[in-house]
Amino acid sequence: MPRVVPLVAIAGLVLALAACSTVADAPPRDASASFPTDARVDYQLGAAYPPAEGVTLVVRDRTAEPADGLYSICYVNAFQTQPGESDDWPDGTLLERDGEPVFDPDWPDERLVDTSTDEARRRVVEHVAAWIRGCAASGFQAVEFDNLDTFTRTDGALTFDDNAAVAAALVAAAHGAGLAAGQKNAAEFADRLRDAAGFDFAVAEECAAYGECSAYSDVYGAHVIDIEYTDQLPRSFAQMCADDATPTATVLRDRRLSTPDAAEYAFATCPPR
Template identity: 35%
Template sequence: MTRLLPLLVTAALTLSACAVAPPTVPAAPTTTQLAQTSPMAAAKKIWRPKPGLTWQIQYAGKLAATQANVVNLDGVETSKAQVTKLHAQGKKVICYFNAGGYENWRADRKKFPKSVLGKPLDGWPGERWLDIRKAKKLLPIMKKRMDQCKAKGFDAVDPDNMDGYQTATGFPLKSKHALTYLKALSKAAHQRGLAIGLKNATDLIGKAKGLVEFAVNEECLEYDECSAYLPLLKAGKAVFHVEYTGSIDDICKQVPAGFATVRKHPQLDAWEQHC
């Protein structure tokens, strides 16, 4: 995280034998074809969370039961069976992946060319910033990750570290580069029928409002930036918000009405407190 941490079912028809030849059943679409579903068809399936939900975010420890409506989980560490179980409980599930940073423990780490690897993320061993200006090199990797999210049944994606332009990455990144990258990620997510959120990067909210279905924010109270999300709330889009310090009572008194707020340990284990 930038601050803390952070089927298609094919129906089969059984026809009784008769003189008339049965109709030809089209072959099931391939994974690639599924990812290239027409924008109109995919848009109808995309989850669009509204303000007022509750959420849980957990990346460490054994997955625990939660009363939250929405659960944000690591896309690699979470199994399809776990997503299916959460769906059976009536919950929506968000797939986390690192879009703006490299992690040296991921299975696809060798797919990143050295030219896109920047400075280490401060406080996060094994992570390095990515040169998001080189989207042509990064997007094939990120699309594969979204394919994995889709195959496991996730409802949405949460691409992390979109705000590298705010720190020393080793590259001359600007907010316009992050916006261009987000547009490409949004298009790829929507082609797969997945909702997508904006993680932190409050500078992008105005121009990104039409690209995302929700936002994920870390510590907007700590950084005095919660009001930046009011345009999203006004547009009827959920803001999933987490704070790592302070009492839950004080937090809940300060956050804007409509926020989905949770108090968490920095390591993002199962512990949670809600407004």
């Protein structure tokens, strides 16, 4: 039977890590209050580059600097490793089955994070909380946590409640550092994740292509960012932008998230409504 992590356990994990989650001179606040709901977005995980004129919100990897003068979101892969970074995670934080590491079936160079026990969750949150504090210290205003849905790829080794407990502690760490916290993907769990973890906004990939945008907007209202990709458009980007279900803060990018000097680079945004 699936394990159930009681709410008291989630609360305990949050409280246990609260003391180490605050950045000096950045008191907890309503981190979502200043989140822009009509932003022109650029999604720059491939590498940082000067945003196009008119861009007001930029998402960059936690290893990059935020965009100067713009609302900047820090990308953190919190529930599985980045390629080539498995050795950077502490002992006891990565999932194993029968002594063998467990990888994402679609991203075979990314190991899954272990959220299955109290001790594993504590170690994971301590590790990722340091990244969150680094995002705040660099000047980001918000953070998004990727791969919240790893539990769907483990045949029951992990559960929703396991990941929700970690998500709640990470959101608390973000809020303690003065950052808004964003759900990344996992459309079918948006309402449960918002209730369990207290996310402020959502970052969706291809919600217009797959008809999932309302799953986010029903929960987060206008606090939704969408990234569509040029290689999988069921209709034109202009038609997507004209659809009232598509978030205003939607950007079209190439799948590799290339820089402007690359041949495959693509960038377009929906006009304001």
